[in-house]
Amino acid sequence: MTTDAMSAAAPLAAAPVEARGLTKRFGPLTAVNRLSFTAPRGAITGFLGPNGAGKTTSLRMLLGLITPTEGTALINGRRYSALPGPLHAVGAVLEACTAHPGRTARNHLRIHAMAGDVPGERITRVLELTGLAGAADRRAGEFSLGMRQRLGLATALLCDPEILILDEPANGLDPEGVRWLRQLLRDLAAEGRTVLMSSHILAEVAQTADRVVIVDQGHLVAQATLAELTAGHDRGLEDAFLRLTGHTPEVPR
């Protein structure tokens, strides 16, 4: 290996989250196509793309839920399935990731506390952190979408993971909830944790993320800091996003 190649590989190997040439085909459809990106420690990485761009499939490949057709998904340099204590390494909130509707929030968390071998006090802690302490003994089926998102976040944070992988975490949250989530993610990144967050709400990402990975039709179209990406665009991230995903932004009259 040349010195150049080694120096290029070193930062990639150090990234807590890394996709290397990820490809996923569902029959004739290629949902994700040779996608490579990283999410560094101590930063919020926004994962953007139009509907059907392959965001959710990519996140599920990182978490070992979907097997890539080609390529490798690595968490701390290993496949998810090879992680010792995966819940302590990664906390995840995925779109369809809900609690059993007949189970109370507290019991849902008890199950995952047992799975992650964390003490019961953590349940109380994450219920308070996510504002669900008053609803802990209600069944998840009675929860609003916003409360289910909060329960998902509580579950993800239960084992105090170093990495958070979140699929549309602001979905269903009210404005106060969105602001709370933004501050929570910033605090977690400031503690040195890695946050990878998919979203299609560009204004929210512009306010929250440090870096942005943009995908379109399964391909990587940009990977840069927010400042790099928005430089020279009057309307910031929205202009850059529309240009990169093949839509010419309309000039405001």
Add this chain to the structure above:
Amino acid sequence: MTRLVRIELLKLRTVRLPAGLLITAAVLTALFACTEASQAGRHGGSVGSLATAAGLRSVTTATSWAMLLAAVLGVTISTGEFRHATATLTYLATPARGRVLAAKAITAACAGALFGLVAAVIATGAGLGFAAARGDHGAHGAQFALGASTLAAHAAGAVLGAALLAALGAGLGSLVRSQLAAVVGVFIWALIIESVIGGIFTAARPYLPYTAATTLAGVQLGLGPGGFHVTVRTHPAIAAAAAPGPLPFAAAAALLAGTVIVVAVVARLTTVPRDVA
């Protein structure tokens, strides 16, 4: 593995369906045991007097419905994860999916054993209670027509049979993933397909899994759940000539355990590794 089983048991205790199925199993067992007992010994009836071993046995082994519901519980243990999209969190916590399947089968067996135990206690209690109330004593001055060791063996068979059927249900649920399809499939298999196969191919009857589980619990070969006679029959003369007896206890248990292992291995190699989207 112990922790995974404890997690699965906690999952069962924190939703209402398992308790609902257990109560249903208990009520159905009580209903059929009492119905059989009330008809026992009636002139022209199909159930002999409780003073005979066959008559008393038809009541004390009315555990077939509970065993069927144990299989349904096993199915829901696996398919519930996909119905409610909780499989995502389960596999995030334990990416080794074969271990999850094994833990679910063991948990199903534990819960199924409880179904078998509850049903055996109710059915035995009903049989002995009716016999005592009517003064239907056994032969040679025995208090009851069936001895304690026979009753205990039938009860043990109900516990073991229900446990193995529940584990089989967990394996089938992993294989099918669709709760509705798996539950309907279990009922159709147990109530219709085994009756048809057993009726046409009499020699194969003892080897059919649900039938083997019920004969393990002492149910007379050829009786469906609740003591219903199977609908498809061969000519009595042919049936009498060809009909084999039930499998011995150990053989029936080994057959069921083998079926559980085969279904679980097939699920592990086919559907279990599939994408969770």
